[in-house]
Amino acid sequence: MPGTHCCVRNCFSSTHDYRGKRRDHVLRFFRIPTWKKHEGEHVSDVTRRRRMSWVAAIRRKDITFDRISQSMRVCSLHFHSGKPSYEMLENHPDWKPSLRLGHSDVKKTDEARFQRLVKRRTQHQEQLLLPPQHLEQPPCPAQHPEQAPPLVQHQEQPPCPAQEQAPPSAQQPHQEPAQECALCPYRRDVINSLLEENRKLKEELEEYRMNENFLSGDDNRVKYYTGLPNYLTFQTLLLSLTPYLPQGRLKKLSPFQLVLLTLMRLRLDLPIQHLGRLLRVHRTTASDAFHHTLSVMYSRLSPLVYWPSRESLMASMPHKFVESFGGNAAAIVDCFEVFIEKPSNALARAQTFSQHKHAHTMKYLIVVTPQGVISFISEGWGGHASDKHITEQSGFLDKLMPGDVVLTDRGFDIGESVGMMCAEVKVPPRGRAQLEARDVEEAGATAHLRIHVERMIGVVQNAFKFLRSTVPVNMLLKCEGENVMALDKIVTVCCALTNMCPSVV
Template sequence: MQPADNPQSEDISGNGTLDYQGYADAGCQTELTMDDIEKMEDVLRQNTTELGDLRTKALDTQFNQESFEKNEEKTKFYTGLPNFLVLIQMFELCEPYITCGPMSVLSKFEQLVLVLLRLRLNLPLKDLAFRFKISVPTASRVWHKIIDILHARLEFQIEWPERHVLQATMPMGFRQSFGRRVAVIIDCFEVFIERPSNLLAQAQTWSNYKHHHIVKFLIGIAPQGYVTYISCAWGGRVSDKQITIESGLLKNLLPGDVVLADRGFNIGDIVGFYCASVQIPAFTKGRKQLSAYEVAETRKIANLRIHVERVIGLVRRKYQILQSRAMPIENMATKSGEALALMDKIGVICCVLSNLSESVVPLE
């Protein structure tokens, strides 16, 4: 068979090599047009963008530090904190006390987030176990361990302010009504609990007003709108007056201080022992109507006292564990060697976390 006639590959050098001079000006041949190439580049860019979006969505379903750092809305929704900076500062405060062994499934940050999720959304432990891909006993151990750490490391944030600090930042509404004398606004809020099996506990926690077994917290806020006092949990049968007297809140009062309270806090005589006074709305009991002066004073007190109810509402909305319809009764028990029950620690932590957000009280 004769070789194909191809003059460009003909041996013309005389030494057995081929002369490829004929290929010097040849270009790369393709059937694709420039429009086709541009379309392929567009598809490549689109795929790259979609991969980035998928990665972002994948991070949204995770609870590691990176996923919160890149999503402020996620931080607000799952923790109730205003931004990631506050979250990471709180984590750095607690991180040295959180253990994370070589066999740990969760990082230290994820352990903290697990607890914040439960406080924020009142999620059951089984739900948390599914979300974090751990067992229910592991979720329970993390919950109890981190709650203790949060309480120990954050409790200092609930502090009764010095008088000069209160007076220097007193909101205008309080100054116009009471000068700079208001030290605290007090009220109680309730948390529903399971029905205790013990008959005495049933009697102590039953509330005829709520028709349910409850525990009550006494809360005090500064005129600036931040929680400055939170009591331990008391049985629902105890009166607001008794909690106020026995909780120790009144020991913080100084001569000349004014306490704002609701009608249920008939504590004027006790507050008087501290050379302070209490302002409560006037009663109509036994009378047909209030005088014009009493109406004006009642309106003035009510307009300022409402701030404590706003703060309570904020804490309960932010941390829905306080809205539980049946808080486990074991959370009310105090463990051996500890002074506080789990419920007491939860109340403190929720108030601290709420204090880290912007106040609901306008300063002007």
């Protein structure tokens, strides 16, 4: 039979009748509360006892603390107010179901008793606000004994009760105001101090909530947490990504928090559990937020890493490159490696072990223009692959045109592969005295130019510490429905974000 049914014994409330037609009533159905184990010790203890109280009130053999079906519901007929109370109000009569339970093992709660308890607590708190010297003084003559002190809004001074209750003759123009009672000044000071304390607490809370005001107007904070140069750049990035972010599934986090969480993960290499704690969400939610936002950033920011036309290169070629190569310098090429965890598969261990780093790595080919802009980034290759093999297989050579000059290291032995498409300039790593005189002269003229790509690699890895850490093996798996690894997305996004920053050249 379709619809929702109440799980309390001898209660036949349901949303639909036996024909499957929805009933026309105002009954509501509520889930049995869960045990919140990850929101602090106090919350955990209260929610655990509340779940136990509900199970004891329902009193069914098939419902235990650890075995409750997701379809179990309790209707509003079993609560005084028609719904459960806030979980922290343990003395509230609706903290657990207590009406029409089908048995007499649970005592029916008394709503009037709860109201008397609230009244006693309120009176006790009001007495704590009074100074000791005023405890024995009578109330203001013009104020009724049972009348509560007036409320103050917007931090204005509260009027004296004697003035509010004064006879009409005292409110006529040119009449002297009524005298304040003995408690009025003290009450006014207490209320103002509480309002000021409340304002300061709200400011402190806003500071730690990491909402839209967290980075507002503070370029140094933006650079530290995101790697971007200023707040305006961050706002531009946020506006371009917001329409594509997964807001429905991850509704606990705003678009600002989704982007901030992802950038903090890349920039500071913070663990997912710590990021979830900062943003007050579960670790699983933080992990989903990171991977979904990363996919959006990869698809939207990948065009920022593009191969420029020869005309645009010529128009903005630095003067030092023009002197050395006549404006034909197209790219500066190098490889960098990212450390990964040791794979469990023997073949994967062999493919990823780097003889240069003596560790398991993923290697990427990076290409930088003479202007200091990243124009190409390859997919990840195992650290065992040679620089020449990656260069030939990555698709980089297809972008070159006849006459282009590429600056490389001596490890890039790609002259035969390039053929007549470009001229390769070799730069020795060290020990120029062992080379021929012609090579020494050529190396000295170009070494200071090729250093730009090494500076760019340093900028990318220093700006985004995630690339300097040891990446988990699960980052090397192909993303669902895509032929790209999560680590490839991260490297591409980091390069695109670097292009959004001022060039180091």
